[in-house]
Amino acid sequence: MARGKEYIKKMNEYINSVLTGEREAGRLEIKTVERHVNDLKYAMEKGIFWDERAAMKALEFFSLLRHYKGKWAGAEFVLEGWQCFVVASIFGWKKAGGVRRFNVGYLEVSRKNGKTQLAAAIGLIMLLVDGEFGAEVYSAAVDKDQASICWSAAGAMIQQSPVLRKRTLVSKKSIVVENTMSVFKAFSRDTNNKDGFNPSCGICDEVHAWTTFDIYDVIESGMGARTQPLIFMTTTAGLNLSLPCYDKRRVYIEILDGIKEQDDTFILIFSLDEKDDWKNSETWTKACPNLGVSVNMDYMERRLKAAMNDPSKEVEFKTKNLNLWVDAPTVWISDEVIMGNNHGTLDDSLLGEECYGGLDLASTGDINALALFFPGLEHNPVKMFFWIPEAKMIEKEDKVNYRVWVDQGYITTTLGNIIDTEFLKEDIELILRRYDVKNLSYDPFLAANGVIQHLGDRGYYDVMDELPQRITTLSQPTKELQRMLLSRSMDLMNNPVLRWMFRNVFIYTDPNLNIRIDKKRSSEKVDGCAALVNAVAGYMSRTLADKSSQMYKSHGLRTIKL
Template identity: 30%
Template sequence: MNYLISKPSDTLLTHLYAEEVIQGDILASKKVILACKRHMKDLDRAGTEGFPWVFDEERAHNPIRFMEKFCKPSQGDFSSLVLQPWQHFIVGSLCGWVHKDTGVRRFREGLVFIGRKNGKTTMISALSNYFLMADKEPGARIYLLSNAKEQARLLFDESKAMVDSSPVLEKRLLNLRDAIKHPKSKSKIEPRASDSKKLDGLNTHLAVFDEIHEFVDYKLINVIKKSRGSRKQPLILYITTAGYQLDGPLVNYYEQGADVLDGVFPDERTFYYLAELDSAEEFDKPETWVKANPSMGLSLNLEILKEDWEKDKRTPEERLDFITKQFNWFSRSSDLSYLDYETIQKNKKVIDINELKGKACTGAYDLSETEDFTSACLEFPLPETGEIFVLSHSWIPRKKVLADNEKIPYTEWAEQGLLTITKHDYVQYELVYDWFIEQAQKYQIDLIKYDRANAFRLNKDLEAYGFKTEKVRQGFETLSPAMKDLKHLFIDGKVISNQNQLLRWYINNVKLVKDRNGNLMPTKQNRYRKIDGFAALLNAHTNVMTDLTTPVSTGNVKVWSIKELMGR
């Protein structure tokens, strides 16, 4: 049987969707509009010198026709699958763009970022069946992937159900407990997960990562990427809603997508569809919710969503879940989390660290337990701009890294120079001592602040070398002012760390404890989510905050900083 469909009409829905989004006839997020503009711009330069990609309407339309003709949703009262315009745009783009000479697909990866209950499972399950039997790939291996086995099987079970409900698919495909096979091409679909026992020996033609927001590291992603080398046109697709994991792969891929769509840097081989609300002001404007939920009116009922929002927004935990899953905004898991995603994004400035040589700073350290993270930092006040620069470093015992039961990217951070993996089973305090000595050759360390827990020997040695030290009382009254002042700096975008990913991880892990007077203390969200680097920064900031607010004398006139005037 020939599964290829004859060439469709010139007005393909893939193009039509892009045109209507750009014209404003279809309401969409700013990033979806940019994706559509990218598509139309690429059509104009298709096949030109320096841009070897062309759009093959037949290749784009074939999977759509296959999915609609042979794949029936298993849940709900549907007699057939009818793809929505936004789904035409995604599937058509992924499959229609090819190299003008070789016919190889352009896109090797794709990120589909969309609100909950918009039909992504149905779309991907049907697309997987197409790749299994109609993509003309001998021995194709399709992997449906997630962070846990149960989630990975959701996509897989939907693909199986589609086979059972289609006489054409049922006749040609073999449904097994852990695989769907196409005997004619010797191809198969399998579910896999991060917690699967066996992840080697893969040979990826199509890999679909479901709900990548749950991933905390790149282990499974890297396995899949390395397994596609023998394939001519493999595709890795990440399809997900937003989540609470602000330092995982999804945020990284999302930010890369935003940069590509904004034209910051080119990436011709990755497709992006990022559906979300554009601002918090739209939370109470139901007419805009379609931006994050393009299947509104089909799989989602606006009136029911409005009722749910009115109820959920009164409870902090439910409000955050609604914002994350329905408005598709990255959120923290608690209303007492320290910083949100948007605030962290304001602080991406990078400076030449050599410009700080000889400048005054405050040091601090947090020794924590010797068998876990230890951190130290230097905080530089920059009075001319009201900014601060943070130089942060951490240490972790090799034993902790080898155990590797927390899915933390120690090796990546070590390669970036942010973390030292010690040779011993514990962190020797001499390593922190040597770090401060090394930094003192470059910078003027006026004071070193410390938490007295576990710090006696290190502090005595630092003082013997000539450093001035001062302990920080770990209590609400001492730390709360520093926490609030530091948060204001983050909100103003005035914290520079040269995009230190480990420090960002520490900050993401901070949860607040509040006393009856509104004073704040930091704590970690759980035993795996460490905050040692933030604790060191907070200790330093108890001193630096005064450097940014101290009045200076000009004759008989006292001149105050902007920050001090705002607080008076």
């Protein structure tokens, strides 16, 4: 195991360089290395142990692998220190009975650092040398094309290796090891035949783009009969912080920080730290461990110049090359701020309380939203209601999983391809009767579906106000909403639909610094945010009117309604 010993030495040098500061490492990378060192120290107390021979065996396998494209095609797959650390950690840590400790691995690193090839190699280890008879390895992603990338990389490396070619049969759809009856396939939501599904390994690629983790759950639930299965996830940073990968990442960071405990999960995140200057090349190794190896400094500097010259390329450079989860350049309120506006208000505490409503009515096939704003309660709670036709939940053209939000009660559906306006009228009326609604503001341009007329007929004309969606009428309430959010003085009641919509908002600013939500230029749906602006506008208007009325009365005058 000459190569394996060499790689163990290389891994230890990497660990030492991180701990001593010789390597410019990010906070989360340091946390992972410290976790490894502490586990070595307290292994017996934790019921785990370090099996260096098992780590060496996995590392030795890489001497059989060859690169398959570019200038390295045909050359041996030589691991860098951080890659040795990943492979050795996954296969070297054991628990009672000698089975592997880690059943889940999460690697987040910037583009061009060889994560897909590394993941494919780990899949081949699980296929060929793990000692699992009837192994089933799957390269998984949201669609067939993405799922086939990692699987194709595995097949290409086999074709470049004389030893592995003799042991496997590579076809258009599978890699088979006949003597152990093992198989490696691509797997996605589109895969039809899941009968007898019994995975021993799932390689989940670019999970930042996964709209749901349904595929992950299918793989995990199918592993029940395996003694030491492995799910290995790889990704770069993404833009949509409402997708499940970012929530998973939050949990993983809490594990690294010691807030939560999960001994069966390996986590390694390469990323710049919060206060780092992304334009400073000295920080780039934090996100790009292969800088100077598979990633050229000239390439990075060219990408930086492109980002500096063209703001539209800045976000791509930050996410793909520096592995930063960042807001789109048009984002209004950051996700961190939105999540800071959740204070635990309970639904029952809102019943019968004074509030101000904002309606955002839509076309018959889109989202209708109602926001209720409770300014008299602590933290200014906001209760949201959303309606969509059932067909919109099924089509998923908005790239979010409406079904989950429907099941959780955050969205109501009506039967058919278009919204059932009769149902919508009745439902909104029931909601308004449940609360003490002082005002309901709405866009008169979208009031032709009968909802406003229905509410008026039921006695709500006195509390309803038209609110033309002009920048002069929307600017002040939009700024007031912004002020409350930035000061963390609202409670959005952990509404995931509203959180997603805030991520999509594009703000238009005119020469006089008036602002409004620009629906046409926003990246996705923002109806809930628009409804909330309308609610705040109604509150500001009614409050101002009440103050004016009190002022007139105090001077012995009376107001005249025109």
